[in-house]
Amino acid sequence: MIRIEDVSLRHGQTQILHDIWLTIPKGGITALVGPNGAGKSSLLSLIARLQPLQAGRISVDSFPVDTTPSRDLARILAILRQDSIVTSRLRVRELVGFGRFPHGRGRLTPDDYAIIDQSLQQFDLTDLSDRFIETLSGGQRQRALVAMAFAQGTDYLLLDEPLNNLDMFFARELMRSLRRIADENGKTIVIVLHDINQASAHADRIVAMKSGRIVADGTPSDLLTPKTLQAVFGFQMRVETFDDMPVVLHFR
Amino acid sequence: MSIAATKQASKTGWVAGLTLAVLFVFSLCVGVDDMPIIRLFSDGRALELLLVSRLPRTLAAILTGAGLAIAGLIMQTLARNRYVEPSTAGTAQSAELGILLVTLLLPSASLLFKSLAASAAALLGTSLFLMTAHRLPPTQPFLVPLFGLVYGGVIGAAVTFVAWQADLLQYLSVWTNGDFSGVLRGRYELLWLGALMVVVAWMVADRLTIMALGRDASIGLGLDHARMLQLGLIIVSVISALSVVVVGMIPFVGLVVPNIVSRLMGDNMRGTLPTVAVSGAILVLGCDILGRLIRYPYEIPVGTVMGCVGGLIFLWLLFRRPSHV
Structure with a gap:
């Protein structure tokens, strides 16, 4: 909690x-x-x-x-900031591996390697694992960072x-x-x-x-009502429900 | 690291180690005085020459090169900028100021004491540089090295002014322009302290790599960011100060070596740090040998040779990678 x-x-x-x-x-x-x-x-x-x-x-x-x-x-607890910029030339697997740092302070055990592999798989990075971060697209880089936070195992x-x-x-x-x-x-x-x-x-x-x-x-469903949304964002928007899921039409 | 990447890294490591070994032997054989290897043990004079002059000189070049390359790498990590190094961002100039002031105020101080004073001054100067560098907008990566050049230039000008006033300008060139020709047994051993710093850096290599990811990422992974910053500053300052005091500053080593190794092997320092150290040693020892050969039997100081060689390599680096910073 x-x-x-x-x-x-x-x-x-x-x-x-x-x-x-x-x-x-x-x-x-x-x-x-x-x-x-x-x-x-x-x-x-x-x-x-x-x-x-x-x-x-x-x-x-x-x-x-x-x-x-x-x-x-x-x-x-692990955090990923929105403005995370990786300027280091690290491979995806190395970056994700640093998520294990809090546990072994740098020494990776077979368990750690298993968790790293699992994180790579979880975020669909296995094929990219030997690429340098700087060669990835913005979205791939973002996934690598999330995978690193996930590998922290918190x-x-x-x-x-x-x-x-x-x-x-x-x-x-x-x-x-x-x-x-x-x-x-x-x-x-x-x-x-x-x-x-x-x-x-x-x-x-x-x-x-x-x-x-x-x-x-x-x-x-409680929160996404036109009234609450107007109070938060300051303009009128329509809310429709599809399959029990409120969908906010905020484009026009 | 993948198998392919590990293989590539260990291959680079082998090549670097072998090159250094060859240069080491070559350096022992190059000099004005004749020292035939075959008569090393029958001719007492040859052995003495080896132990008193050639070996110390060669070791000094290796220790200085390895140290300066590591100092550059760590400085780049601390500033999160690839284009700074101790000789261009105020560290070396601060060390010179420190040793100059001690020479003026306490002329009889020992070399160790002078090194300590130079280290302290370097620590202060580098801390000030980093405090300012961290305030510069990260969207303008060239501001940091530019600020470093101006900052180092201002301190350097102050050093020159004080030295001129005190009639110590000739002394000054001993510290500002690296030269191994004066290195003899008993006059270079302080450099081993720099080697100790390199070992310390290698022990905390993982932490340094995490530091390079930035403050937030470091704290998120439970790293004591402030303490690592202090440790990094101490390593950079001690290595630079020792180099200034014992052989004089050698430019560009800390700049070009980490950049080249980063290109070949990446930035995971646990894997790259030994290669950075060995490559720095190769570059400095190679330039020293070159300086001994170009105008044989006269010598060109290693600082001057490195100024030309390092400058050329740096230009090549800049023009090969225009888009990445």
């Missing part, structure tokens, strides 16, 4: 997050949605101790993120806009893979999404943020 209590964040004069209270239970996919600048990425990076906690408390599986040793947290996965650069096919593949590892391996996935319909199709729960506050929180 991720427990966020009374968390605020400010950079200089700008208040990024206002008194956030949120509990994310173990298991399942929680999607964070909201307009640009709502504070989704900041919240994610606070949970992942990438920046210091200024006010409030955050714990993951009852480990406070600000006092638990970083290397212990790295075995509980119960919690925080993904910041992992669908960036992915075409429809791979966006769907990635979301289905995430759904599968949430269902089969009991992973808890918190994912920032811009495509609200991906959230509708794959998430168990949607948390909507705006201007540093949580403004709505619920299952896709």
